[in-house]
Amino acid sequence: GAVVSQHPSRVICKSGTSVKIECRSLDFQATTMFWYRQFPKQSLMLMATSNEGSKATYEQGVEKDKFLINHASLTLSTLTVTSAHPEDSSFYICSARDRGQGTDTQYFGPGTRLTVL
Amino acid sequence: TQLLEQSPQFLSIQEGENLTVYCNSSSVFSSLQWYRQEPGEGPVLLVTVVTGGEVKKLKRLTFQFGDARKDSSLHITAAQPGDTGLYLCAGVVPSGAGGTSYGKLTFGQGTILTVHP
Numbered sequence: 001g002a003v004v005s006q007h008p009s010r011v012i013c014k015s016g017t018s019v020k021i022e023c024r025s026l027d028f029q030a031t032t033m034f035w036y037r038q039f040p041k042q043s044l045m046l047m048a049t050s051n052e053g054s055k056a057t058y059e060q061g062v063e064k065d066k067f068l069i070n071h072a073s074l075t076l077s078t079l080t081v082t083s084a085h086p087e088d089s090s091f092y093i094c095s096a097r098d099r100g101q102g103t104d105t106q107y108f109g110p111g112t113r114l115t116v117l
Numbered sequence: 118t119q120l121l122e123q124s125p126q127f128l129s130i131q132e133g134e135n136l137t138v139y140c141n142s143s144s145v146f147s148s149l150q151w152y153r154q155e156p157g158e159g160p161v162l163l164v165t166v167v168t169g170g171e172v173k174k175l176k177r178l179t180f181q182f183g184d185a186r187k188d189s190s191l192h193i194t195a196a197q198p199g200d201t202g203l204y205l206c207a208g209v210v211p212s213g214a215g216g217t218s219y220g221k222l223t224f225g226q227g228t229i230l231t232v233h234p
Binding site: 004006032034041042043044045046049091093095097104105106107108109110111113 | 123147148150152157158159160161162165203205209220221222224225226227229
């Protein structure tokens with residue numbers, strides 16, 4: 001149980017285009033999902049907290065107009081990187097909290113490698 | 118902002134040796150989680166510790182949560198090459214007034230462990 005999927009696993013795009021990444025909780029309902037960014041050999045950096053049916057809460061320094069988050073259902077959150085540039089190239093990881101467990105345990109997706117040319 | 122200092126950042130040892138990774142903070146966490154991550158994949162949850170002073174064992178891995186719930190350690194006995202990876206500790210931020218933290222995780226910097234055959 002507690003499986004989180006991400007799609008796509010890898011994406012290469014041209015500078016200026018937008019890219020959408022999906023995060024799904026496959027066998028549980030997630031009222032809260034989180035989006036992280038990770039650079040090589042570094043820890044995870046929280047970008048935003050996504051709550052079903054409400055606006056996302058962004059961490060300081062993260063541009064909400066550039067990284068659009070939508071949490072339309074209890075099993076799906078999407079991150080759209082708008083007008084991507086090479087500096088946006090990174091490993092993006094989502095996680096989800098299982099509302100049924102009543103704990104703060106987060107389950108992570110396998111990540112999406114974004115390369116902007 | 119709650120910070121979690123993880124050390125060491127890099128650890129290179131021979132198969133069969135023991136090692137300990139530390140996570141320290143001046144702040145109290147509701148719980149603390151340890152993850153292991155391999156390149157190109159998402160973090161995989163190893164354990165969650167909740168109670169001050171708690172000790173949990175997972176085969177050759179021993180996890181301890183400090184009495185004051187401000188620090189934690191991961192001890193690996195007789196390390197094997199398969200233990201190689203990035204180890205991350207993450208503390209759960211207690212919900213603030215109005216419950217706005219949504220169980221956010223504060224990550225340590227990570228420890229890159231390499232176990233040589």
